Amino acid sequence: MATDFTSLVNNIVVLNGSLSSDPVWRELASGSTAVTLEVTTDYEEGSRRSAPVTVVDPKRVAELEKLKAGSDVVVIGEVRRRFFRGANGPGSRTEVVAHEVVPAGQRSRVERHITEVRRVLGTLVV
Numbered sequence: 001m002a003t004d005f006t007s008l009v010n011n012i013v014v015l016n017g018s019l020s021s022d023p024v025w026r027e028l029a030s031g032s033t034a035v036t037l038e039v040t041t042d043y044e045e046g047s048r049r050s051a052p053v054t055v056v057d058p059k060r061v062a063e064l065e066k067l068k069a070g071s072d073v074v075v076i077g078e079v080r081r082r083f084f085r086g087a088n089g090p091g092s093r094t095e096v097v098a099h100e101v102v103p104a105g106q107r108s109r110v111e112r113h114i115t116e117v118r119r120v121l122g123t124l125v126v
Contacts, residue, residue, distance in 0.1 A: 003100050003113065005120045008078050013096050014117060015075040016104065017041035020050055022068050032057050035064055037101070039075055052095040053077070064101065072104035076113055 005012060020040040028034055037053040053075050058064050067073065077098040084091055102109050 003076075003116065005076065005099065005113075005116055006123075008076075008099070009120050009123060011078045012117060012120065013075070013077055013079055014114070015039050015041055015051060015053070015073075015096065017051075017073065017075075019067060019069050019071045019073065023064060028056075033061075037067070037073070037075075037098075039073060039096075052093065053098050053101070054095050055098045055101055058101070060101075063103065067101075067103070074100075074102045074104050074110045074113070076100045076102075076117060 017039045020038045024036040026034050026036070033056070035055040035058055037055070038050055039053050040048050040050045043049045055064065075096060075098050077096045077100070079094065080097050081092055081094045084093070100113055102113060104110065
């Protein structure tokens with residue numbers, strides 16, 4: 001069954017790309033686990049763009065542990081800007097907070113999620 005993305009209707013992102021580096025796992029002060037991915041997508045002829053993606057308390061840990069640089073993935077989530085105070089003073093980071101990260105080879109799962117995204121976006125009144 002696909003995830004319900006209804007809560008993301010006004011801020012939904014779908015990325016289809018490859019990991020430019022291995023996932024980075026870390027434990028947060030709250031006790032949660034965060035996984036940071038760098039997803040690179042094709043933009044224009046010969047041009048690529050990279051986006052930071054964070055997964056907090058991932059549902060499919062074993063699946064994420066198998067990912068490495070070069071793995072093709074589809075990410076569905078939301079854009080967030082996070083503010084923090086670091087060694088050099090205040091800063092911010094804009095990232096995609098993933099609700100689902102699916103290996104691109106799992107076509108049926110990807111298709112189920114994309115169908116749900118289309119359903120949610122179809123509820124928009126323009």
